Structures are given as C-alpha cells and as structure tokens.
Amino acid sequence: MIQLGTSARGALSRERDVREAYAAHAGELYGFAVRSLGDSGLAEEAVQETFVRAWRAGDRFDPKIGSLRTWLFAILRNVVIDLGRARSIRPALADGGPEPSVEPLEEALLAWQVEEAMRRIGTEHRRVLVETYYRGRPYAEVAEELGVPEGTVKSRVYYGLRALRVALEEMGYED
Amino acid sequence: MKTEGCRKWRELLGAYALGHLQGAERLGLEAHLEGCDECRAELATLTPVAELLPHADPARFESAPQPPPELGQRIAAVIEAEKRRDRQRRQRRRFGFALGGAAAAIAAAVLLLFVLQGDGEDPTRHVKFTSLPDDVSIYATLEPHAYGTEIHMYVKGVASGTLCRVYLRGPGGTDYSAGTFRYRWGDDSNAILSSALDLSRTRAIVVHAGKRTFVAPVDAPVAGASDGNEEEAT
Numbered sequence: 447m448i449q450l451g452t453s454a455r456g457a458l459s460r461e462r463d464v465r466e467a468y469a470a471h472a473g474e475l476y477g478f479a480v481r482s483l484g485d486s487g488l489a490e491e492a493v494q495e496t497f498v499r500a501w502r503a504g505d506r507f508d509p510k511i512g513s514l515r516t517w518l519f520a521i522l523r524n525v526v527i528d529l530g531r532a533r534s535i536r537p538a539l540a541d542g543g544p545e546p547s548v549e550p551l552e553e554a555l556l557a558w559q560v561e562e563a564m565r566r567i568g569t570e571h572r573r574v575l576v577e578t579y580y581r582g583r584p585y586a587e588v589a590e591e592l593g594v595p596e597g598t599v600k601s602r603v604y605y606g607l608r609a610l611r612v613a614l615e616e617m618g619y620e621d
Numbered sequence: 622m623k624t625e626g627c628r629k630w631r632e633l634l635g636a637y638a639l640g641h642l643q644g645a646e647r648l649g650l651e652a653h654l655e656g657c658d659e660c661r662a663e664l665a666t667l668t669p670v671a672e673l674l675p676h677a678d679p680a681r682f683e684s685a686p687q688p689p690p691e692l693g694q695r696i697a698a699v700i701e702a703e704k705r706r707d708r709q710r711r712q713r714r715r716f717g718f719a720l721g722g723a724a725a726a727i728a729a730a731v732l733l734l735f736v737l738q739g740d741g742e743d744p745t746r747h748v749k750f751t752s753l754p755d756d757v758s759i760y761a762t763l764e765p766h767a768y769g770t771e772i773h774m775y776v777k778g779v780a781s782g783t784l785c786r787v788y789l790r791g792p793g794g795t796d797y798s799a800g801t802f803r804y805r806w807g808d809d810s811n812a813i814l815s816s817a818l819d820l821s822r823t824r825a826i827v828v829h830a831g832k833r834t835f836v837a838p839v840d841a842p843v844a845g846a847s848d849g850n851e852e853e854a855t
Contacts, residue, residue, distance in 0.1 A: 494696050
C-alpha cells in the first residue's frame with residue numbers, strides 16, 4: 447500500500463503537507479474521479495473538493511487508523527456521492543446539455559482498481575492477458591505472433607495474474 | 622507435496638484460472654492439484670484475481686487520465702483564500718464587527734468590495750458583466766498572486782445547478798482555465814477560483830454558463846471595466 451512519509455497526527459494541517467499529498471496521490475484520485483464521474487471537469491472539481499476537505503479536517507487524520515491514501519480515497523468517495531446526488535436531484539436544465547452517464551460507484555471503483563493494476567504490471571504480462579482473455583484469441587495464435595512457444599504464453603498468463611494480484615494488494619484491494 | 626514437476630504445472634495455473642486449459646493438460650493439472658497442497662493454495666490466490674478481470678475495460682489499460690497541471694495551484698489558491706477569510710473573520714470579531722448570518726456576511730463582502738474599489742493602490746480588478754438577460758447578474762473580482770490570479774465570481778439569476786466554466790483570456794487570445802462551479806439557489810453565490818495566468822496579462826474573463834458564453838474585458842481600469850463586454854455566440 448502506498449504510504450506517505452508522515453507519521454504525526456494532523457498530516458494535512460499545513461499547506462506544505464497538502465502539496466506533498468497532492469504530488470503523491472492526485473493522479474490516482476483524479477483517475478478514479480474521471481472513471482466514476484465520466485467527466486474531466488467534474489473530476490477536477492471532485493479532486494479539488496477532496497483536498498480542501500482533507501485540509502479542513504487535517505487534524506482528524508490519524509495514520510494509526512489507515513494510510514493517508516486510504517483516507518483521501520474515503521473523502522473522494524463521499525465527494526463523488528455528493529456530486530452524483532446533486533446531479534440526480536437537479537431538474538433537467540434548459541442549457542446544461544446532456545449529463546454524462548455514471549456507473550454505480552462501487553463498480554466504478556472496482557473497475558478503476560483493476561485497470562490501474564493492469565497499468566502497473568509489465569507490458570508483456572498485460573499483453574498476453576489482453577490477447578488471450580479480453581480478445582479471446584487462441585494461445586497458439588498469440589504465441590506465433592509474439593514469436594515464443596505456446597508454453598511461454600501460458601506461463602506469462604500465470605505470472606501476469608500473480609503480478610496483478612500484487613499490484614491490487616499494493617493499492618489496498620482486499621478480497 | 623512439492624516435486625520437480627511442480628513448476629511445470631504451476632505455470633499452467635493462470636490459464637486454468639481463466640478457464641482456458643483443455644484436454645490432457647487440464648486433466649493432468651487437475652490430477653496434480655489433487656496431490657499438491659501448494660499448487661492448490663496458489664490457485665486459490667489466482668482465482669479471485671481472474672474473477673475481477675471482467676470488471677475492467679481494456680481500452681483504459683494503456684494510459685491513465687492525468688489531472689491538468691494547474692489543478693494543484695488551484696487547490697492551493699482555494700485553501701489560501703479560505704485561510705484569508707478565516708483571518709478576516711477573526712479580525713472582524715476582534716474589533717467587534719462580527720456579523721451574524723449569511724445576509725450580513727454578504728453585506729460585509731459588498732462593503733469590502735466598495736472599500737477596495739476606493740483604494741487607488743489596490744491591484745484588484747472588478748468586472749461587471751453587462752450584456753446579460755435582465756434577471757441575470759455576474760460580477761468578478763480578480764486578485765493578483767504569485768501563482769497567477771484568484772477570481773471571486775458572484776452570480777445571480779441563472780438556472781440553479783447550471784455548470785459554469787471560467788477562463789481568463791491572455792494577450793494572444795489564449796484561454797486559461799480557472800475551473801468550474803455550479804450556481805445553486807439558496808447557496809452562497811460567491812465561487813472562488815484561480816488561474817495560472819497573471820492578472821497583468823489578463824485581457825478578458827470568459828464565463829461559459831451552460832451553453833451560453835459571456836466575455837468581459839479586464840484590462841480597463843475599474844471605472845471602465847463594465848464597458849464593452851459581450852455575449853459570444855457558441
């Protein structure tokens with residue numbers, strides 16, 4: 447799990463800490479916000495609100511309970527729910543344009559975690575998982591295309607799944 | 622029981638967990654699993670991962686969306702503005718000018734606006750959008766900072782929930798994002814935004830409110846700032 451090098455209580459009470467937290471986690475938070483809200487403008491709004499709320503409540507952060515990353519994701523989750531709720535109760539606007547579609551939040555979080563884990567594993571491992579699982583191509587065909595024995599494709603699928611499991615664990619995913 | 626043949630079988634576990642193994646290989650692996658605790662335990666760690674794969678969209682594997690570079694500065698500006706408001710609030714209380722209620726707070730903000738306008742040294746620019754429907758009013762106050770420009774937007778009369786996107790326009794006509802906000806009836810109509818563009822280089826402020834776009838120049842002095850702004854066709 448990604449940990450910020452902060453051990454004291456009140457890790458976000460200073461602006462410098464917010465900057466450090468932003469540098470460490472904004473990319474992931476933004477990625478999840480885009481995935482769950484389906485709109486980059488709203489995702490920026492959500493990430494901004496997350497850090498502002500975290501700064502306001504900085505004294506309440508306790509690293510003994512969980513990592514800063516987990517805490518920020520919990521805040522973002524609430525922000526996304528608030529934004530989604532505001533969007534769903536708002537009447538159709540005369541000039542607001544069509545609303546982007548939104549996946550249920552838990553499904554979006556799960557999808558984002560798997561996609562982020564896929565981005566973290568090696569290219570060769572990701573490639574064989576995409577070709578054999580997502581594209582449903584025969585192992586022999588993939589092996590020929592890659593110029594390796596079929597057994598190598600199978601072993602890459604195995605090591606790919608193992609790497610994926612490690613990446614998910616690093617991101618705090620629990621079965 | 623771990624044997625020399627274990628590795629050979631173990632490297633088939635991925636394909637097996639995905640349901641891709643068939644024929645003799647599948648039967649052979651299943652026979653091996655019957656007698657190998659370690660390989661069974663390994664399979665048990667891979668199966669939940671394999672079950673997660675359908676949730677992901679492979680089109681999103683290659684690159685993750687990145688936040689715009691100015692978002693961090695914008696967050697710092699919002700926090701800085703909030704700290705400043707807290708300080709002002711404490712000062713008002715200290716001098717016995719604490720005002721209760723939202724209406725009083727807005728009145729104080731308007732009062733502050735007039736005080737600032739009267740100060741010839743003040744670098745803050747005040748912009749009033751004029752080409753608006755009768756019931757709509759938009760004002761902006763722009764303050765220079767080291768990181769760029771802080772923008773206070775005051776909006777009244779647009780449909781509640783309208784998404785407003787704000788940009789500052791530079792000398793070459795390039796628009797710099799200052800962020801978004803939603804106007805809501807009953808809520809504070811003051812939104813605080815920021816842009817990386819320096820105030821000294823800002824020529825206009827652009828507000829996209831829903832599908833409508835309003836532009837007002839900001840390079841004129843305060844007295845003339847309300848002249849010449851317009852609604853752009855979108």
